[in-house]
Amino acid sequence: MSLRHTILGFLSIKPLSGYDLKRYFDASVRHFWSADQAAIYRTLNELGQNGLVEHERVAQETRPDRKVFHVTPSGLAELDSWLATPAPSVTRREPLLVKLFFSSRLEPAAWRAVVEAELQSVETELATLGQIVAAIEGDAPNQDPAVLVGPLVTLSNGVETGLAYRDWLRGLLVLQASNALSAPTLLAALKARLES
Amino acid sequence: MSLRHTILGFLSIKPLSGYDLKRYFDASVRHFWSADQAAIYRTLNELGQNGLVEHERVAQETRPDRKVFHVTPSGLAELDSWLATPAPSVTRREPLLVKLFFSSRLEPAAWRAVVEAELQSVETELATLGQIVAAIEGDAPNQDPAVLVGPLVTLSNGVETGLAYRDWLRGLLVLQASNALSAPTLLAALKARLES
DNA sequence: AGCGAGTATATGATACATCCTATATAAACC
DNA sequence: GGTTTATATAGGATGTATCATATACTCGCT
Numbered sequence: 229m230s231l232r233h234t235i236l237g238f239l240s241i242k243p244l245s246g247y248d249l250k251r252y253f254d255a256s257v258r259h260f261w262s263a264d265q266a267a268i269y270r271t272l273n274e275l276g277q278n279g280l281v282e283h284e285r286v287a288q289e290t291r292p293d294r295k296v297f298h299v300t301p302s303g304l305a306e307l308d309s310w311l312a313t314p315a316p317s318v319t320r321r322e323p324l325l326v327k328l329f330f331s332s333r334l335e336p337a338a339w340r341a342v343v344e345a346e347l348q349s350v351e352t353e354l355a356t357l358g359q360i361v362a363a364i365e366g367d368a369p370n371q372d373p374a375v376l377v378g379p380l381v382t383l384s385n386g387v388e389t390g391l392a393y394r395d396w397l398r399g400l401l402v403l404q405a406s407n408a409l410s411a412p413t414l415l416a417a418l419k420a421r422l423e424s
Numbered sequence: 425m426s427l428r429h430t431i432l433g434f435l436s437i438k439p440l441s442g443y444d445l446k447r448y449f450d451a452s453v454r455h456f457w458s459a460d461q462a463a464i465y466r467t468l469n470e471l472g473q474n475g476l477v478e479h480e481r482v483a484q485e486t487r488p489d490r491k492v493f494h495v496t497p498s499g500l501a502e503l504d505s506w507l508a509t510p511a512p513s514v515t516r517r518e519p520l521l522v523k524l525f526f527s528s529r530l531e532p533a534a535w536r537a538v539v540e541a542e543l544q545s546v547e548t549e550l551a552t553l554g555q556i557v558a559a560i561e562g563d564a565p566n567q568d569p570a571v572l573v574g575p576l577v578t579l580s581n582g583v584e585t586g587l588a589y590r591d592w593l594r595g596l597l598v599l600q601a602s603n604a605l606s607a608p609t610l611l612a613a614l615k616a617r618l619e620s
Numbered sequence: 621a622g623c624g625a626g627t628a629t630a631t632g633a634t635a636c637a638t639c640c641t642a643t644a645t646a647a648a649c650c
Numbered sequence: 651g652g653t654t655t656a657t658a659t660a661g662g663a664t665g666t667a668t669c670a671t672a673t674a675c676t677c678g679c680t
Contacts, residue, residue: 229665229666230517230519230522231666231667233522234522234525237522237525237526237529240526240529245628245629246628246629246630247627247628247629257521257522257525259516260516260517260518260521260522260525261516261517261518261521261522262515262516262517262667263667264667264668264669265629265630266630266631266632266667266668266669266670267666267667267668269629269630269631270630270631270666273630288627288628288675288676290627290675290676290677291626291627291628291675291676292627292628292629292674292675292676293628293629293674293675294627294628294629295628295629307526307529308529308530310523311523311526311527311529311530311534311538312530312531312534312537312538313538314537314538314541314542314545315518315519315520315523315538315541315542316519317545318517318518318519319458319637320455320456320457320458321426321456321457321458321514322456322457322511322514322581323426323511323512323514324511325453325456325457325577325578325581326426326429326430326433326453326456326457327506327507327511328574328577328578328581329430329433329453329456329574329575329577329578330433330436330503330507330574331507331573331574331577332570332571332573332574333433333436333503333504333507334504334507334508335508338507338508341508341510342507342508342509342510342511345510345511346510346511349513354618357618358618361611361614361615361618364611365611365615368607368611373606373607373608374528374607375528376607376610377527377528377605377606377607377610378524378525378526378527378528379525380607380610380611380614381521381524381525381527381596381605381610382521382524382525383610383614384592384610384613384614384617385518385521385524385589385592387614387617387618388588388589388591388592388617389585389588389589389592391588391617391620392584392585392587392588393581393584393585395584396580396581396584396585400577409573409577410569410573411564411569411570411572411573411576412569414572414573414576414577414579414580415557415560415561415564415576417580418557418576418579418580418583419557419561421580421583421584421587422550422553422554422557422583424587425635425636427636427637441658441659442658442659442660443657443658443659458637459637460637460638460639461659461660462637462638462639462640462660462661462662463636463637463638465659465660465661466636466660466661469660484645484646484657484658486645486646486647486657487645487646487656487657487658488644488645488646488657488658488659489644489645489658489659490657490658490659491658491659515667621680622679622680623678623679623680624677624678624679624680625676625677625678625679626675626676626677627674627675627676627677628673628674628675629672629673629674629675630671630672630673630674631670631671631672631673632669632670632671632672633668633669633670633671634667634668634669634670635666635667635668635669636665636666636667636668637664637665637666637667638663638664638665638666639662639663639664639665640661640662640663640664641660641661641662641663642659642660642661642662643658643659643660643661644657644658644659644660645656645657645658646655646656646657647654647655647656647657648653648654648655648656649652649653649654649655650651650652650653650654
């Protein structure tokens with residue numbers, strides 16, 4: 229379960245509270261992972277019970293106390309072992325593709341609306357990635373470049389897959405508009421692509 | 425929850441048993457959805473309780489009886505309404521990217537092994553998609569072309585995203601081999617891609 | 621004082637997926 | 651007869667994510 233390891237990974241950089249972790253998840257990895265508050269606190273408790281993290285209470289002056297977690301040596305060992313293990317295959321679940329699979333039941337206008345909504349969503353996501361890149365670039369002088377490589381690699385994945393998905397959606401709309409969305413056309417295109 | 429709607433979608437084509445559905449999931453949609461037996465049977469029961477499907481017992485000669493489900497008019501209405509609704513945003517969870525995000529903790533050789541394992545997995549998946557395409561092509565004369573469009577569209581998505589992912593992984597390996605996996609290089613490349 | 625917003629922690633209830641286990645029918649094989 | 655395989659149905663236990671709810675502290679504003 230990668231939530232555990234993502235938390236261990238963040239804590240390997242610096243000690244953090246549950247609240248901090250939630251902010252880190254929302255700010256730096258949401259293009260490939262997410263975690264809600266309930267899951268974060270539960271997982272921290274579990275990691276504590278397993279001896280992979282420990283915590284201290286830190287008083288603040290104008291804020292409530294914080295419960296700051298740090299990773300233990302066995303937590304680091306667990307993280308490093310996991311990082312060096314090939315990633316498990318991820319089962320894909322794409323509601324949009326379910327809709328497109330049964331698209332013979334959809335009116336062309338409804339089909340187009342569904343595809344256009346998805347395209348809009350992808351474009352929004354790409355814009356968000358752009359903002360994350362800009363934020364990293366702005367903060368780069370304060371960071372160790374070696375530590376930036378990982379995050380930038382994940383962003384490049386987000387950008388490349390996002391662009392591919394955007395282009396695919398655009399291609400569908402073009403095919404539909406020219407009444408070229410047909411089985412023979414798709415089959416021929418698929419075979420050509422699979423040979424590349 | 426799209427498992428319900430995928431099941432309704434299949435049943436909209438023809439009445440099927442739980443066992444048939446499992447085979448359909450494994451043969452025609454596993455590149456974008458999957459369902460295990462327990463989930464299928466549970467969902468069928470629930471759909472039945474909600475009046476969206478009904479079933480009959482069908483005796484067989486050399487096989488156990490089958491419990492064949494068909495979709496009801498209200499089941500079809502539910503399916504069509506759902507199909508015409510824009511797809512929800514899907515939260516991405518990519519264990520590989522967690523590993524790459526914290527890659528500053530990985531030795532270069534271990535990093536490379538993880539990326540190469542993923543590349544191998546993607547290539548296997550692309551080959552599987554090729555087999556599905558070939559099977560569809562072989563069976564195309566027996567099928568209504570209009571009904572094939574949806575499935576072929578989903579396959580084109582699988583192929584395009586698979587190719588993009590493969591190329592991205594290959595690009596990472598090339599960058600690493602030439603010691604060009606650095607923050608400035610990645611930043612520049614990202615910005616260029618985001619402007620395209 | 622009360623309200624709203626932000627900081628900060630925590631947990632209950634529910635939904636969904638996965639892994640495990642079970643039963644029954646039938647045929648082929650040793 | 652027992653085992654294996656395929657057909658066929660079913661449900662328990664567990665893991666993970668999401669939504670909902672709760673409490674407490676602090677500050678600023680009306």
